[in-house]
Amino acid sequence: MTTxxxxxxxxxxxxxxxxxxxxxxxxxxxxxKARVRQVIREMNYKPEVTRYESIDxxxxxxxxxxxDISNPFFAELARAVEDAAREYDYxxxxxxxxxxxxxxxxxxxxxxxxxxxxxxxxxxTLGEREMxxxxxxxxxxxxxxxxxxxxxxxxxxxxxxxxxxxxxRHLLEVGCQRVAHIAGPVELIxxxxxxxxxxxxxxxxxxxxxxxxxPGGFSVAGGMKATQLLLERFPDMDGIFAGxxxxxxxxxxxxHRAGVDVPFQVALCxxxxxxxxxxxxxxxxxxxxxxxxFGKVAVSELMLRIKGExxxxxxxxxxxxxxxxxxxxxxxxxSGSGR
Amino acid sequence: MTTxxxxxxxxxxxxxxxxxxxxxxxxxxxxxKARVRQVIREMNYKPEVTRYESIDxxxxxxxxxxxDISNPFFAELARAVEDAAREYDYxxxxxxxxxxxxxxxxxxxxxxxxxxxxxxxxxxTLGEREMxxxxxxxxxxxxxxxxxxxxxxxxxxxxxxxxxxxxxRHLLEVGCQRVAHIAGPVELIxxxxxxxxxxxxxxxxxxxxxxxxxPGGFSVAGGMKATQLLLERFPDMDGIFAGxxxxxxxxxxxxHRAGVDVPFQVALCxxxxxxxxxxxxxxxxxxxxxxxxFGKVAVSELMLRIKGExxxxxxxxxxxxxxxxxxxxxxxxxSGSGR
Numbered sequence: 001m002t003t004x005x006x007x008x009x010x011x012x013x014x015x016x017x018x019x020x021x022x023x024x025x026x027x028x029x030x031x032x033k034a035r036v037r038q039v040i041r042e043m044n045y046k047p048e049v050t051r052y053e054s055i056d057x058x059x060x061x062x063x064x065x066x067x068d069i070s071n072p073f074f075a076e077l078a079r080a081v082e083d084a085a086r087e088y089d090y091x092x093x094x095x096x097x098x099x100x101x102x103x104x105x106x107x108x109x110x111x112x113x114x115x116x117x118x119x120x121x122x123x124x125t126l127g128e129r130e131m132x133x134x135x136x137x138x139x140x141x142x143x144x145x146x147x148x149x150x151x152x153x154x155x156x157x158x159x160x161x162x163x164x165x166x167x168x169r170h171l172l173e174v175g176c177q178r179v180a181h182i183a184g185p186v187e188l189i190x191x192x193x194x195x196x197x198x199x200x201x202x203x204x205x206x207x208x209x210x211x212x213x214x215p216g217g218f219s220v221a222g223g224m225k226a227t228q229l230l231l232e233r234f235p236d237m238d239g240i241f242a243g244x245x246x247x248x249x250x251x252x253x254x255x256h257r258a259g260v261d262v263p264f265q266v267a268l269c270x271x272x273x274x275x276x277x278x279x280x281x282x283x284x285x286x287x288x289x290x291x292x293x294f295g296k297v298a299v300s301e302l303m304l305r306i307k308g309e310x311x312x313x314x315x316x317x318x319x320x321x322x323x324x325x326x327x328x329x330x331x332x333x334x335s336g337s338g339r
Numbered sequence: 340m341t342t343x344x345x346x347x348x349x350x351x352x353x354x355x356x357x358x359x360x361x362x363x364x365x366x367x368x369x370x371x372k373a374r375v376r377q378v379i380r381e382m383n384y385k386p387e388v389t390r391y392e393s394i395d396x397x398x399x400x401x402x403x404x405x406x407d408i409s410n411p412f413f414a415e416l417a418r419a420v421e422d423a424a425r426e427y428d429y430x431x432x433x434x435x436x437x438x439x440x441x442x443x444x445x446x447x448x449x450x451x452x453x454x455x456x457x458x459x460x461x462x463x464t465l466g467e468r469e470m471x472x473x474x475x476x477x478x479x480x481x482x483x484x485x486x487x488x489x490x491x492x493x494x495x496x497x498x499x500x501x502x503x504x505x506x507x508r509h510l511l512e513v514g515c516q517r518v519a520h521i522a523g524p525v526e527l528i529x530x531x532x533x534x535x536x537x538x539x540x541x542x543x544x545x546x547x548x549x550x551x552x553x554p555g556g557f558s559v560a561g562g563m564k565a566t567q568l569l570l571e572r573f574p575d576m577d578g579i580f581a582g583x584x585x586x587x588x589x590x591x592x593x594x595h596r597a598g599v600d601v602p603f604q605v606a607l608c609x610x611x612x613x614x615x616x617x618x619x620x621x622x623x624x625x626x627x628x629x630x631x632x633f634g635k636v637a638v639s640e641l642m643l644r645i646k647g648e649x650x651x652x653x654x655x656x657x658x659x660x661x662x663x664x665x666x667x668x669x670x671x672x673x674s675g676s677g678r
Contacts, residue, residue: 003471004471004474004475014649015474016477016647016649018475019474019475019476019477020477022475022476022477023475023476023477025477026477047475059445059448059449061449063432068418069408069414069417069418069433070411070414070415070417070418072409072411072414075408075409075411075414076409078408078409078435079407079408079409079435082435091434091442091445091446091449092434092435093402093432093433093434094408094432094433094434094435095430095431095432095433096417096418096421096431096433103430106398106430107430109398110398110400110430132342132343135343135354135358136343136357136358136361136362136386137358137361137362138355138358138359138361138362138364138365220614220618249618252620253618253620256620275559276615276618279559279588279592279615279618279619280618280619280620281591281592281595281619281620308355308365310353310355
């Protein structure tokens with residue numbers, strides 16, 4: 001079978017030139033064009049591309065816009081969305097916004113022009129104007145996790161308040177007397193809700209004071225710094241509820257460096273259920289979000305919208321699960337009954 | 340300012356119907372269409388979309404096709420490519436192939452139709468036909484890491500053989516007498532090359548036998564299983580070189596569960612330099628790939644091809660760096676001089 005390389009060689013032009021002629025893009029001198037076409041006929045060259053003509057019509061595409069793919073929670077969520085979309089024969093493309101609104105605007109426009117059928121957003125910065133833009137363009141969308149709800153759009157997120165309360169109650173049940181909170185960024189809804197859940201459990205306790213809450217920026221480094229500060233501030237601290245797993249991992253590192261035993265001196269619980277929590281020593285207790293279900297619900301809601309069904313859904317809150325692991329296994333009796 | 344919601348309300352239709360009329364898509368009864376158009380004029384409604392008309396022309400896009408975004412090495416590589424592409428004002432969209440050739444074919448076609456200007460591949464399955472397809476379409480591409488080189492395409496990968504040799508020599512230098520290897524999948528070039536580098540260092544040693552090499556599938560679970568097998572098989576094992584960091588993390592877990600002290604009973608070294616290696620206890624020594632440089636080189640090669648310059652480059656091998664950490668810090672003297 002003749003290849004594009006053989007055609008190029010025979011016609012004494014580059015592969016790029018043959019490609020330009022095949023695709024009718026870019027300038028090629030008419031004498032060259034004639035010569036290449038002659039060679040194509042003589043060699044009976046059939047472009048590979050003709051065999052794939054049918055693929056595009058079968059390939060429906062949705063996009064997912066995320067704040068940061070190198071954050072494992074979002075990477076795992078992206079996989080869940082892909083797996084769910086595949087059930088509907090949809091392909092997913094992923095875009096990082098870094099929570100910059102201007103990038104989201106660019107993506108929305110770019111994706112619409114490129115015939116993407118719908119978008120799943122995880123975004124702090126998505127605003128009313130962008131949603132209006134998508135509605136005008138007839139581009140269906142679904143909001144996840146940290147995206148604020150505006151108008152009658154659907155937002156799917158975990159029950160963060162309840163999850164945080166479960167975490168804090170667990171720490172108290174295993175015998176903690178003074179539980180600190182490492183909080184995520186105040187501008188993020190899940191961080192705020194977990195903060196709220198922590199407060200609901202401890203606000204009325206005699207030892208509590210707002211200085212038991214320290215910001216940790218949802219990062220490993222932030223969790224480390226927050227823990228160092230807490231250790232200096234509260235020598236009597238015996239429990240930490242970190243607002244996400246990355247901060248819990250950072251807290252564990254800081255406690256280890258300070259020679260503090262986990263769980264016996266300080267018990268530690270995170271939030272999210274990302275796989276790294278099973279890799280630390282001790283393994284981290286965490287409030288696991290139902291990442292797979294998240295993907296399924298997001299995709300099925302988007303599919304309803306793509307099919308043109310009118311969906312008016314409120315905030316949908318998915319249930320979380322406490323994964324009890326060694327970082328809170330302080331008391332034999334409690335840990336035994338908890339398994 | 341009038342919104343699409345106000346228009347819909349005034350015209351007594353849904354937002355979706357107004358959108359269909361604005362975009363001239365889908366069927367809308369002509370009487371309804373006339374009524375909505377009348378309302379649009381009366382209310383002097385200007386779609387938000389008109390203000391974004393100029394965005395698309397400024398937005399050049401490239402794509403990156405990866406085997407699995409939930410593997411932290413690829414997630415970190417994707418960030419590096421994005422950061423590098425931004426320097427050229429390019430937006431990156433990410434696609435997961437799971438190393439399935441048919442998905443790659445679908446993406447190539449889909450991305451070409453959607454005016455993506457070039458593609459960066461990390462793929463075991465990309466074959467000659469797909470490359471021919473892209474050449475015919477005039478779609479520039481660059482190959483990274485595990486992708487086999489065919490014809491005169493560029494492949495950028497780390498110097499895996501040297502990296503593995505450096506790792507094994509380091510283990511021998513810190514006093515290991517019997518170093519096992521947990522190998523990645525035989526069909527992946529980086530895994531094969533690291534295996535080769537291990538052999539280069541130990542093949543001639545008296546204790547060596549091929550049963551010191553155990554497959555671990557490049558995963559945490561695979562690394563755990565391989566380590567359990569090695570512990571049963573070789574009670575005298577005192578060093579492990581894992582072909583990637585995920586397997587090293589698994590090995591560390593298995594060693595910990597078996598009550599084996601790391602580094603004093605068994606020293607452990609991984610490969611890749613992903614951030615999770617700094618989160619374990621002890622932190623893992625690893626051969627770090629230059630992930631940021633990877634992104635820069637890949638994007639700058641792709642840009643040359645997009646500009647239409649004829650690039651014929653051989654395999655480009657980037658240099659790796661041994662990060663000495665506590666998982667191999669066995670002998671005070673050696674660890675001191677090694678820093």
